[in-house]
Amino acid sequence: MNGNGSNRLITKRAFLNAKKCPRLGWETMNGAKQPLTLEAEYEFFEGNQIGGLAKKRFQNGIEIADRDPYVAENETRRVIGANPHSVLFEPAFIHRQFVARADILVPTETGFSILEVKAAMEQNLENAQGKEYLEDIAYTIWVCRSAGITISSANLWFLSRAYRYGDCEDTMFAEIECLALAEPLIEAYEADSGRIEGFLLDTRPDPLLRAECKGCERNTECFTDFYDHTIFQIPRITSAVLQGWIDEGITRVEQIEEPTGLNANQERVRQSIITGQPFLDSNALEEELCAWRYPIAYLDFETIAPAVPILPNTKPYEQIVTQFSLHIAQNEGDSICSVRSNHHEYLADPLDLHASVIGLAEAMVNALPTEGSIMTYHQAFEEGRIRWLMNWLTDQGEEGLARQLEPLLERLVDLEIAIKAGYYHPDFRGSYSIKGVLPVMIPCLTYTGLAVNKGRLASCVFSNMVLGREKEVRQKGLQTPTREDLKKYCELDTWAMVELHRKLLSFL
Template identity: 30%
Template sequence: MDAVSGGSVVTLVRGARRYGLSKSKIAAFEQCPRKLWLSKHRPEAALVDDGAEARFATGHEVGEIACGLWPTGVMVEAEPDLAAAVARTRTLIDQGWSEPIFEATFEHDGVLVRVDVLLPMRDGWAIAEVKSSAGVKDYHLGDLATQAWVVARSGTPVSSACIRHIDSSFRLQREGDYAGLFRDAECLDLLADLIADRDAIVARARAVLAGDEPDVRAGEHCARPFACEFSSYCARHDPPGPDWPISLLPRTGRAIAARWAEEGLFDLNDLKPGVLANAVHERVREATVTGEAYLDRQGAIEATKGWAWPRAYLDFETIGPAAPRWVGCRPFQQIPFQFSCHIEAEGGEIIHTGFLSIDGGDPRRACAEALVAQLGAERCGAIIAYNAAFERRCVRDLAEAFPDLAQALIEIEARIVDLLPVTREVYYHRDQRGSWSIKAVLPTIAPDLAYDDLEVKDGGAAQQAWFEAARAETSNTRRDQLKAGLETYCERDTEAMIVLLRRLTGAGRVDGPGVGARP
């Protein structure tokens, strides 16, 4: 139901054009007036949102589950038009309907909203806005206030308004039984000021739509609460900033940049040696100014000398649905459906193995068995991951799910070591631009081993590929394409770790056997 943005209407009042509004349009205005104006007058300026379809699918799935928990409820369809939906909702209320109403539709002063769940109460009606998040976020309150304002102003008393969000402690006990998945956070008392502002906000939003394009400077609102799809359009005439802004400094870079901006300094090249107290920040500054990569090879050798051979390089791909699909799973639990593993002998020989399940079934058992078979102590020593907390968590969850495999999986978890903190401590190239993600580091050591040429380029795309492949309507040809894309992407991650560790320690050739030629 997050996915339903509500309709909008355009009416004529006294010969002048009057712009209808919806919950989502008011939310856009509250983030940035220019965003609202562009969404109406220049929608073609928006960048394509690659994650929109996945978010819509999640919202739709969660909304269907929320409705399914009330089998006696009635759905107000948007067809044949939203005016009919408003009339249908009013008829149900006026006739004393005593069960939940889904997508109840209301209009006041040209503002139209569709309420996810409207519940009859003794002293009025309760509004429940369903969200596929684990808690209440600040921007949820604005959405809820708009709904409460429209519902109340249209003549329906509101006695409760809540955010119905996912309870992250829920665990699926029986297939398809989602009783207990949601938790209601009552918010009506928090909405008084927001509701009181709705008249003024609606008037201002409508004035913005009727006027010329607003001139709004870029700022934090461009990314909060959502990354704005018009950011590139708005920045097209901005003067170019420094190539190496101080904000690139890791973790606290924005705050540091703000302090130096007060002295008129914006570029890392403008900072003198020694002015940055943090050793990592000074390292980043120096590498940026000189253009010479920082590499503490001896430090890398010392940090990794205890990593036993043969070394395995492990990377998981996972899905984390808001509503758990399989018995024993929690909301948002990362379920591994794929792993890639390169096993490297001390002499340089490399073999690749892995696992992939995209048939839509529960992949956990097969994944756990493959891990035990391929990563047992008799086959490898240290198991190297990048940001290893994630891999350890995946393995622990599998051990919990399958007690008969738990001992072997816990032993595997105990051998997982982390290449990320080693890299962060001993290496930096200015082209990383303040990031030590594997995708930021890899192009600085092996440009031809990047991800831009892959069909699946990141973890988000891998999740989308799994969901597409798992659909019954997906053709075998397309499923084979997705399978190949996933295998290439995940293998690239573990291949990258081999190349990186060789670059850090100087052990063997960067273009060692099985890895392929590197510059």
């Protein structure tokens, strides 16, 4: 219900989702509300944090605080009438059944300028990644104009790539004028609005299988047999190819006609799905594994990437290493118990992050063997974090410690590459991520039941510790995992590598 009766209003999110997928738009507007998670709560916090910093640029701005869109629109109209030269925060406008709330509305000589503030690094609005932000502001412009507001300019505010910790906050944002780029979208929204309004306010539409279903969190809700549509399990296939198959009525890999046009790895996956049998190339696997040298150190990092920098010489969203886990197998024949007990870990102190990052590098150098392979899972990540540590430590006057890290780079090996080279199981369902392969290859090991069970959650948990937000989070009804929970998660990542390595060796 709302202030003007039972009329339902269509939000920006519902409208834009509906343009991608009618069922997704309908669920956004009418479906059951998703429970709040720690990850979502932290994302809301960072969005509000960035929005608050942008508002500080307008000291006398007036906030339209009411969350009821009808009440907020009435208040917006009243404030504009009484204070025509005032900047407004979160003003509301309604056009038919569509509602929009601009982040900031600034009066100009010829109307108003809309400012939309994004908790993202600056984007190229003409490529695929940047287009979503252009679509976002185009909706707001369309509703405002249609509600009788003259929009003379429109700007997207992104976090500046040049901004660094300690810089003046006035330099935090990169501003991109985008009204001209948005005009074609605004026209298209008006033309399509009747159709979208019709099905969003009607009964739940039937799901339509599309390429975008591959990454949608609701795919198994819409299609209980989603995993029977095995074309989605072919790794690194483009959306255009997927959609082409779907348009031809092809949803299973055995329906793809020869020649398939797939590369060797994709064809390997296809054949494994068709036969229902694992693929094993013991020669390729042996070539990878025999290149590794003992002692083998199994290494995993965890990081945080705060939108607002919290460490000297870092930029927005720079990944800061805050934790590592390390298991060591000294010799090829080491017992599982000896490897398990040869474990080292480090978790930064959230109250002294600067000293802790230095301490982490020192602890890692001291714990790692001076020779042998350093095993990772998806090497690019760990390699990137070691390089980051080297650069950051050098900037902090720790050149000697930075130099000790450099030799580690040439010792890195990648367990993921070994699996891709020699093994595939149809139950991987197209994913080589450690959480995709572990339950298939080592069923007794699981992340289920851990208070922290994925990297994004670990990042949010530690970030809240650094920012002192744990009490605030608990007041919202959420549990706050502990330091021990973070350690258990990171330790399982490296122990999983130990077990996966042993499993691969058993295939030879």
